[in-house]
Amino acid sequence: MGPLSGLKIIELAGIGPGPMAAMMLGDMGADVTRIDRTRSGAMDFLSDPRFAVHSRSRRSVAVDLQKREGVEVVLRLVRHVDGLIEPFRPGVAERLGVGPDPCLAANPKLVYGRVTGWGQDGPLAKAAGHDVNYIALTGLLHALGRKGDKPVPPLNLVGDFGGGGMLLAFGMVCGLLEAHRSGTGQVVDAAMVDGAALLFGSLFGLHNAGFWKDERGVNLLDTGAPFYEVYETKDGKYVSVGSLEPQFYALLLEKTGLAGESLPPQMDRDAWPAMKERFAAIFRTKTRDEWCALMEGSDVCFAPVLSIAEAPHHAHAKARQAYVDVLGAPQPAPAPRFSRTRQEVDRPAPKRGEHTEEVLGEAGFTPAEIKDLRAAGAIA
Numbered sequence: 001m002g003p004l005s006g007l008k009i010i011e012l013a014g015i016g017p018g019p020m021a022a023m024m025l026g027d028m029g030a031d032v033t034r035i036d037r038t039r040s041g042a043m044d045f046l047s048d049p050r051f052a053v054h055s056r057s058r059r060s061v062a063v064d065l066q067k068r069e070g071v072e073v074v075l076r077l078v079r080h081v082d083g084l085i086e087p088f089r090p091g092v093a094e095r096l097g098v099g100p101d102p103c104l105a106a107n108p109k110l111v112y113g114r115v116t117g118w119g120q121d122g123p124l125a126k127a128a129g130h131d132v133n134y135i136a137l138t139g140l141l142h143a144l145g146r147k148g149d150k151p152v153p154p155l156n157l158v159g160d161f162g163g164g165g166m167l168l169a170f171g172m173v174c175g176l177l178e179a180h181r182s183g184t185g186q187v188v189d190a191a192m193v194d195g196a197a198l199l200f201g202s203l204f205g206l207h208n209a210g211f212w213k214d215e216r217g218v219n220l221l222d223t224g225a226p227f228y229e230v231y232e233t234k235d236g237k238y239v240s241v242g243s244l245e246p247q248f249y250a251l252l253l254e255k256t257g258l259a260g261e262s263l264p265p266q267m268d269r270d271a272w273p274a275m276k277e278r279f280a281a282i283f284r285t286k287t288r289d290e291w292c293a294l295m296e297g298s299d300v301c302f303a304p305v306l307s308i309a310e311a312p313h314h315a316h317a318k319a320r321q322a323y324v325d326v327l328g329a330p331q332p333a334p335a336p337r338f339s340r341t342r343q344e345v346d347r348p349a350p351k352r353g354e355h356t357e358e359v360l361g362e363a364g365f366t367p368a369e370i371k372d373l374r375a376a377g378a379i380a
Contacts, residue, residue: 002029002343014087017164026057027334038380055349062353069378111175119191131159147217163195231283238305
């Protein structure tokens with residue numbers, strides 16, 4: 001029922017951004033089939049359907065790409081799909097025989113999506129790396145952290161998922177729309193280092209304008225400002241404040257009891273450290289729930305800092321049905337929302353090879369061919 005209903009996608013199994021992009025397409029209604037390995041791997045602990053959030057919304061076929069027959073299976077499946085997601089280092093798919101050339105030869109309309117850390121070319125292209133390395137190269141990691149402290153990695157959210165998974169999902173949809181018009185497929189090169197740089201674009205603009213200092217913890221959005229901060233409460237919990245605009249800052253002063261005092265101007269950077277100390281002392285006078293009762297829902301731009309366990313139970317999350325139950329475990333719901341088409345999680349994460357016979361049968365493989373492929377160890 002989702003807006004991508006009718007599209008068929010093959011995902012070559014990987015970790016990080018590839019599975020996320022495939023999940024996003026599957027959540028939106030695309031028929032996604034993951035090509036899994038035939039044998040167990042180091043990341044199998046992530047495969048439990050209750051917990052493998054980025055593995056939901058697809059089927060699984062187990063194929064041994066080290067065997068010629070397994071490669072032929074994938075190339076035959078490619079004939080019947082609109083797109084393919086490939087998560088390997090540059091050159092690996094070509095070495096296996098499932099790179100862009102044979103896949104596009106099998107299906108000239110195919111959109112072949114590649115996601116890597118460094119991109120398909122450049123001096124670092126074939127080097128190993130992880131999220132923290134990719135965002136380090138963009139200047140983004142340098143900007144994250146408090147004054148006088150070292151940079152703080154934002155988990156693996158910016159490189160792997162924001163700069164990689166979402167970038168690839170966007171690139172796939174763009175490629176699929178263009179292929180629908182032109183009748184010709186192409187390769188999408190989604191690099192996490194490129195995506196992270198895009199996410200950092202507005203701060204590049206502020207830096208170029210002389211407004212953003214190339215120093216941590218002294219700027220408007222990096223904990224330098226007292227009105228854009230996280231404060232500890234009386235009960236050892238935390239609240240977030242983002243009162244950037246003058247009218248919101250005025251309300252913050254009112255709610256904290258500072259409105260009647262003679263205070264420095266909001267944008268007086270020299271006064272920010274002292275004002276942060278004042279706000280910190282004030283926020284420690286009440287519990288998190290007491291501050292919620294006073295500020296939540298107002299134009300202060302306020303929210304409690306919730307734990308992972310707490311987040312699904314907040315009233316706003318419940319009202320928007322922001323989390324769904326999958327086999328008894330909460331997961332973030334598909335997003336964004338659409339006014340007419342519906343998207344839902346109709347498939348939890350599959351077991352390895354769970355749908356091998358089903359998918360191959362739909363692609364025209366006969367029972368005898370499937371039996372022979374299994375005997376050859378090409379599928380499982």
